[in-house]
Amino acid sequence: MSISVVTLERLPKYLRILKEMQLENINNVSSTSIAMELGFNPIQVRKDLASVSKCDGKPGVGFVVNDLINDIEEFLNINKAKDIIVIGAGRLGQALMNYPGFENKIRVVGAFDCDMSKCDNKRIYPMDSLKKYVQNNNIEVAIITVPKDVAQGVCDELIKCGIKVIWNFAPVHLKVPESVKIKNEDLSASLAILLNSN
Amino acid sequence: MSISVVTLERLPKYLRILKEMQLENINNVSSTSIAMELGFNPIQVRKDLASVSKCDGKPGVGFVVNDLINDIEEFLNINKAKDIIVIGAGRLGQALMNYPGFENKIRVVGAFDCDMSKCDNKRIYPMDSLKKYVQNNNIEVAIITVPKDVAQGVCDELIKCGIKVIWNFAPVHLKVPESVKIKNEDLSASLAILLNSN
Numbered sequence: 440m441s442i443s444v445v446t447l448e449r450l451p452k453y454l455r456i457l458k459e460m461q462l463e464n465i466n467n468v469s470s471t472s473i474a475m476e477l478g479f480n481p482i483q484v485r486k487d488l489a490s491v492s493k494c495d496g497k498p499g500v501g502f503v504v505n506d507l508i509n510d511i512e513e514f515l516n517i518n519k520a521k522d523i524i525v526i527g528a529g530r531l532g533q534a535l536m537n538y539p540g541f542e543n544k545i546r547v548v549g550a551f552d553c554d555m556s557k558c559d560n561k562r563i564y565p566m567d568s569l570k571k572y573v574q575n576n577n578i579e580v581a582i583i584t585v586p587k588d589v590a591q592g593v594c595d596e597l598i599k600c601g602i603k604v605i606w607n608f609a610p611v612h613l614k615v616p617e618s619v620k621i622k623n624e625d626l627s628a629s630l631a632i633l634l635n636s637n
Numbered sequence: 638m639s640i641s642v643v644t645l646e647r648l649p650k651y652l653r654i655l656k657e658m659q660l661e662n663i664n665n666v667s668s669t670s671i672a673m674e675l676g677f678n679p680i681q682v683r684k685d686l687a688s689v690s691k692c693d694g695k696p697g698v699g700f701v702v703n704d705l706i707n708d709i710e711e712f713l714n715i716n717k718a719k720d721i722i723v724i725g726a727g728r729l730g731q732a733l734m735n736y737p738g739f740e741n742k743i744r745v746v747g748a749f750d751c752d753m754s755k756c757d758n759k760r761i762y763p764m765d766s767l768k769k770y771v772q773n774n775n776i777e778v779a780i781i782t783v784p785k786d787v788a789q790g791v792c793d794e795l796i797k798c799g800i801k802v803i804w805n806f807a808p809v810h811l812k813v814p815e816s817v818k819i820k821n822e823d824l825s826a827s828l829a830i831l832l833n834s835n
Contacts, residue, residue: 444830447829447830447833448826448830450826450829451823451825451826451829451830452810452821452823452826455808455809455810455823455825456810459809476810477810478812515829515832515833516832516833517829517832521832529732530728530729530731530732530735531728531729531732531736533728534727534728534729534732535824537728538729538808538824539784539785539808540785540807540808540823540824540825541824541825541828545825545828580832586737587737587738604831604832606827606828606831609738610653610736610737610738611653611657612650612653612654612674612675614676620831622827622830622831623650624827625649625650625653625738626733626736626738626739627649627653627738627739627743628646628648628649628650629804629820629822630739630743630804631645631648631649631713631715632642632645632646632649632820633802633804633818633820634713634714634715634719634778634802635645635713635714
């Protein structure tokens, strides 16, 4: 099923508050409460949830929280374990390695750095072990947090190792072949947009 | 002038490669080369640039790089110095304090943390000095990188101190009054979208 990018962007937000409700042992929830919690339009919320879940929010009963969580996770393809690596074990790389907000099945399993003094061979490995690690562990997704001058080189090397999806935090626009998915995460752009939004 | 959010999101990308060209002493550039560099549609690029700049890309000459940079910076309101603070001096907070990709007039001037052992009173200050610092330095923008359990409390305190714009990296949806601008930066959502994009 195909949905719009804006709907796709809202799904993890629904997931987040549904999981908070799950922790508080709330079993049922209405789309109106979800909408209020997030400051969204209730009609939009109902439409979004209908497009990814077969559950229906019965009047007076609402959605079953656990079922809705399962449906969204399945739709987002995050109900299967996914191991990710980070290239660059500086502050940002280590922050992402330890970021508590990723869904529990998405794990940042290791970081790679050319600075041997950072490597502990438990979670931080030397760059020259990258290829072997990626192949032995079937890694397909990598995050780049190296300085911008070396980012394109690292990106090319990742692709040679078999990486299919790259999330780039280096402040430079990286080029990849069409077969590779990339997101150039531009924190500077995010900030500029925030400062200019109404 | 009002432009769409998608155009707004592309402007910092134009700025980035224009600045790279400036460093390489390139004086003129065509919208077609900018489009090729970024993998964008040339017609789109021409339209975007026309909406923010009075420069025109003359056939055979193109845009004057310096003029285009000035126009985009002016449009994005980042030609004036803007000082920003970070609340939470953990790995992510320190990474953002030292992030090399922000435009040069946007400076992260200080971080605040309740852990006194992190405070050096040069760039990292104790939380109880927050209000005085914000007021003395006319700070209007703050980034939140504290653990999610304390994020709403920190957010409320920032608003009491007079902060008008909040960029939240804690994995929780924060609520603010309508007079305050907020972006809940959801890294988990970004990753889910990347994994699901075509």
